[in-house]
Amino acid sequence: MSHRLESNRREFLKACVAGAVLLGSAEKTSGVPLSISTNEKSKVAIARDSLLRGKGTSVDSARLLKVLDRCIQTIYDSDSPQQAWKRAVRPGEVVGLKVNGLAGRGISTNVVLVEVICDRLREAGIPAKNIIVWDRLDSDLESAGFRVTSKADQVRFIGNDTVGYEDDLSIYGSVGSLLAKTLTQVCDAVINLPVLKDHSIAGVSMALKNFLGAIHNPNKYHINVGDPYIADVNMLPPIRQKVRLHICDATTAQYEGGPSYMPQWTWQENGLLMSRDPVALDYVGWKIIERKRAEKGMKSLKEMKREPNYIATAADSQHRIGTNDPARIDQVEV
Numbered sequence: 273m274s275h276r277l278e279s280n281r282r283e284f285l286k287a288c289v290a291g292a293v294l295l296g297s298a299e300k301t302s303g304v305p306l307s308i309s310t311n312e313k314s315k316v317a318i319a320r321d322s323l324l325r326g327k328g329t330s331v332d333s334a335r336l337l338k339v340l341d342r343c344i345q346t347i348y349d350s351d352s353p354q355q356a357w358k359r360a361v362r363p364g365e366v367v368g369l370k371v372n373g374l375a376g377r378g379i380s381t382n383v384v385l386v387e388v389i390c391d392r393l394r395e396a397g398i399p400a401k402n403i404i405v406w407d408r409l410d411s412d413l414e415s416a417g418f419r420v421t422s423k424a425d426q427v428r429f430i431g432n433d434t435v436g437y438e439d440d441l442s443i444y445g446s447v448g449s450l451l452a453k454t455l456t457q458v459c460d461a462v463i464n465l466p467v468l469k470d471h472s473i474a475g476v477s478m479a480l481k482n483f484l485g486a487i488h489n490p491n492k493y494h495i496n497v498g499d500p501y502i503a504d505v506n507m508l509p510p511i512r513q514k515v516r517l518h519i520c521d522a523t524t525a526q527y528e529g530g531p532s533y534m535p536q537w538t539w540q541e542n543g544l545l546m547s548r549d550p551v552a553l554d555y556v557g558w559k560i561i562e563r564k565r566a567e568k569g570m571k572s573l574k575e576m577k578r579e580p581n582y583i584a585t586a587a588d589s590q591h592r593i594g595t596n597d598p599a600r601i602d603q604v605e606v
Contacts, residue, residue: 314552320543363397368459373416378533380416445504449487474498475580479550551594
């Protein structure tokens, strides 16, 4: 390990302590229940704006904020976005935004989306110093357009390679992994910000798969189209206990060739998907991708032998992370 990397790690953790950020106890987390009731419907909100980019190529922040507001008010059945965010997070908490920066600017979590979420979090009583934007690598964050920084009085952008991983394995089912300290020691609540995209091995990469970016060995969990490994990773207690909300970036989406950016297979969906249930969100997002593949004359993921069966595994009686039953998903277009 380089001296600079170790110095950055020490400075980041020191800043967290100085800002009273390392609250870190599972007892202080709440939000998503540990299992989905058999009588409960999971709501997935979908909002789009055909004018999201106007006449240009960049996403308009004001229009994206309105899309975000429509989604979160629907999810929390609130009269205002401010009221909804106050139901998602609480003052005094450290909120982590788990982005996906693997594919660079082309098909990663949009910088503008992170900016408008940070604005709403501050309005909900979360100061900038208590917002952490994180992913596996500093280089992934930078390639996606974020500036890596750990200044104590600002929103922090930092990779697991700087902060590090726990020394002891977290184990569930078929997985054994070291969890990122940003997740285990820094964040009290996590908002998951995946991207609506195809994955050439795991079928799709959305809410559930995004947490392979919270472990040290994601390369081990892609065999058998990620089943049951992706579901098992999401059973690890810090993920189950701390993740409050899933906001899938569908401003630009990809239906083939992922996780790398392949512009010939992307399209401008100009929207967001949001849910408190990652399984329901992934099921809905998967069907959107399948419809686009069919529209483009492509075979289904099942025909390509990469149907994302880990979504069904995440819903089974051993996991109960959410539901993949269309009859129990309340899909709301707003």
